[in-house]
Amino acid sequence: MIPFLNTWPYELIQQDVYFHDCPLCGKSQVLLPLRRKDLPDLISGVKRLLVLPCCLNKLTIVGADRDYLLANQPLRNLR
Numbered sequence: 001m002i003p004f005l006n007t008w009p010y011e012l013i014q015q016d017v018y019f020h021d022c023p024l025c026g027k028s029q030v031l032l033p034l035r036r037k038d039l040p041d042l043i044s045g046v047k048r049l050l051v052l053p054c055c056l057n058k059l060t061i062v063g064a065d066r067d068y069l070l071a072n073q074p075l076r077n078l079r
């Protein structure tokens with residue numbers, strides 16, 4: 001069971017992966033240092049450290065599905 005609090009939706013625009021807004025600082029349209037081709041690894045559970053370009057906070061991504069990234073920490077209700 002995936003903890004919903006640890007999820008955050010992403011968006012794909014061609015090969016790029018975006019957050020509509022950053023869970024940590026609230027900036028909109030954040031281009032993530034990920035590519036579409038990286039998603040299958042994330043979905044299969046390969047861990048990946050993500051440095052958010054907007055606020056330089058680090059997130060450890062531990063999973064994903066077609067709509068959400070899963071972090072090892074809560075991402076919701078932080079602001």
Ligand SMILES: [Zn+2]
Pocket residue numbers: 022023024025026027052053054055056057
């Ligand atoms: Zn941010």
